[in-house]
Amino acid sequence: MSVTSFExxxxxxxxxxxxxxxxxPLGLDAEELVRLDDLVKRRRRVSSGQHLFRAGDPFQALAAxxxxxxxxxxxxxxxxxxxxxxxxxxxxMGLDAISTDDHRGNAVALExxxxxxxxxxxLEGLLSVLPRLQHQFHKLLSGAxxxxxxxxxxLGTMTAELKVAAFLLNLSNRLEARNQxxxxxxxPMSREDIGNYLxxxxxxxxxxxxxxxxxxxxxxxxxxxxIHDREALQALCLQGPRHI
Amino acid sequence: MSVTSFExxxxxxxxxxxxxxxxxPLGLDAEELVRLDDLVKRRRRVSSGQHLFRAGDPFQALAAxxxxxxxxxxxxxxxxxxxxxxxxxxxxMGLDAISTDDHRGNAVALExxxxxxxxxxxLEGLLSVLPRLQHQFHKLLSGAxxxxxxxxxxLGTMTAELKVAAFLLNLSNRLEARNQxxxxxxxPMSREDIGNYLxxxxxxxxxxxxxxxxxxxxxxxxxxxxIHDREALQALCLQGPRHI
DNA sequence: TCTGCGTCTTGATACTTATCAAAGAGGACA
DNA sequence: TGTCCTCTTTGATAAGTATCAAGACGCAGA
Numbered sequence: 001m002s003v004t005s006f007e008x009x010x011x012x013x014x015x016x017x018x019x020x021x022x023x024x025p026l027g028l029d030a031e032e033l034v035r036l037d038d039l040v041k042r043r044r045r046v047s048s049g050q051h052l053f054r055a056g057d058p059f060q061a062l063a064a065x066x067x068x069x070x071x072x073x074x075x076x077x078x079x080x081x082x083x084x085x086x087x088x089x090x091x092x093m094g095l096d097a098i099s100t101d102d103h104r105g106n107a108v109a110l111e112x113x114x115x116x117x118x119x120x121x122x123l124e125g126l127l128s129v130l131p132r133l134q135h136q137f138h139k140l141l142s143g144a145x146x147x148x149x150x151x152x153x154x155l156g157t158m159t160a161e162l163k164v165a166a167f168l169l170n171l172s173n174r175l176e177a178r179n180q181x182x183x184x185x186x187x188p189m190s191r192e193d194i195g196n197y198l199x200x201x202x203x204x205x206x207x208x209x210x211x212x213x214x215x216x217x218x219x220x221x222x223x224x225x226x227i228h229d230r231e232a233l234q235a236l237c238l239q240g241p242r243h244i
Numbered sequence: 245m246s247v248t249s250f251e252x253x254x255x256x257x258x259x260x261x262x263x264x265x266x267x268x269p270l271g272l273d274a275e276e277l278v279r280l281d282d283l284v285k286r287r288r289r290v291s292s293g294q295h296l297f298r299a300g301d302p303f304q305a306l307a308a309x310x311x312x313x314x315x316x317x318x319x320x321x322x323x324x325x326x327x328x329x330x331x332x333x334x335x336x337m338g339l340d341a342i343s344t345d346d347h348r349g350n351a352v353a354l355e356x357x358x359x360x361x362x363x364x365x366x367l368e369g370l371l372s373v374l375p376r377l378q379h380q381f382h383k384l385l386s387g388a389x390x391x392x393x394x395x396x397x398x399l400g401t402m403t404a405e406l407k408v409a410a411f412l413l414n415l416s417n418r419l420e421a422r423n424q425x426x427x428x429x430x431x432p433m434s435r436e437d438i439g440n441y442l443x444x445x446x447x448x449x450x451x452x453x454x455x456x457x458x459x460x461x462x463x464x465x466x467x468x469x470x471i472h473d474r475e476a477l478q479a480l481c482l483q484g485p486r487h488i
Numbered sequence: 489t490c491t492g493c494g495t496c497t498t499g500a501t502a503c504t505t506a507t508c509a510a511a512g513a514g515g516a517c518a
Numbered sequence: 519t520g521t522c523c524t525c526t527t528t529g530a531t532a533a534g535t536a537t538c539a540a541g542a543c544g545c546a547g548a
Contacts, residue, residue: 076397082397099389127371145392149340155399203498222495222543403504450525466513466514503534515524517522
């Protein structure tokens, strides 16, 4: 197993984490942060291509992405795979497992990554005594639902071109929320992964990248994508197919 | 406003509710049930076609469906609507609003319905002192995420015929979980609603109903649908498109 | 640097679903 | 009971995306 632990030094604490405004610590005071830090002892590296958990694994802990990128996919009874999320820094993985005590999704690192492990039963204990942490946790759960609804909207109402545009804008916005350059996107996932996520085939994804490039909205260099006209991308998503 | 209150008599208590094994009360003892009942004072009727809440409304309470059927739809910035759920008895509405303090979705009753209103800030207070209720609430939130992932799977991987088959099976399973006849489905939503939910046009939905009927899997009589061969429907969903 | 292999792009064609159109069925209300 | 209106079904055609196929590109390892 290439998933290794590394020491919980000062750099690896919620109180110092650059993602604390996005993740569980949001809104906590210093004393509460200590309690949370005490819980989130285990930080782990997950190297590119490694699974952090698989469907059927017993659920014991949530995982927050610290650095890197993951993909979460589920496999239907019929064997079809569907990627349900591409979690990045500050996002929680495993929330859907609370209801069954087993993981439903599979989590794979798309690049060398680090995660913080949050033992769930201990977290629930802490929630009871830290109302602000409880509320923030509920906000994160609720936000995950809202995010999923956003993807449903994409899957249900958009054409291939709009899906890809919305996908790039989504990444751009999430980078911006993390104070990273929002217009330079290094996609860690393949065209096939993007297609799976968006309900498209990889060839169609590739064509739509080409179309957006030909229309001057983006430039592409393999997986490195630059957004040239963010407003036009947004307008495209807003207005929908041209004929409407 | 046709949303009216009715008295909280004995029949309208979590402890006597036929849905208590599906809803928030699951796993609570008698004493805990009293505490929850105390919270869920307000029961309301919502007549067919009425909105219970709209996007933008301040979020103050969750709502549990007691009887009847709702649809939840969201409107994108571009004005496209997407139905994200058809909640029925025992299911919570408004979970996605916790993260923003405003509702994102719109809830409309598809038939005369009754709901239980759960003031959210008071609920959070109660969760802190009732660990079992807290855990059940987290399970319901988590289950909502898992349900959404199931819909993503449908939207992203299935053809029109499979989508409709999966939709009917989903309803059938939910009826069964409520001890209602699982093979007789009275659809309270239009073909257009079903299509919106599944990412299809209403004509396509109609054609797929006809196809399933011609294949002997169901019979239809307007919105009343009977499942004749549940196993075949399940097999259809499992195996995917014939050519695979 | 060269080779090999997986990923990506592009093209031609087939298939699925949307669109446009019209007729039929069902329910609400007078 | 009859009429109106909405919803549903069905058909013909168009559009969008998948499929099949081949070549280009890029990266890892020799």
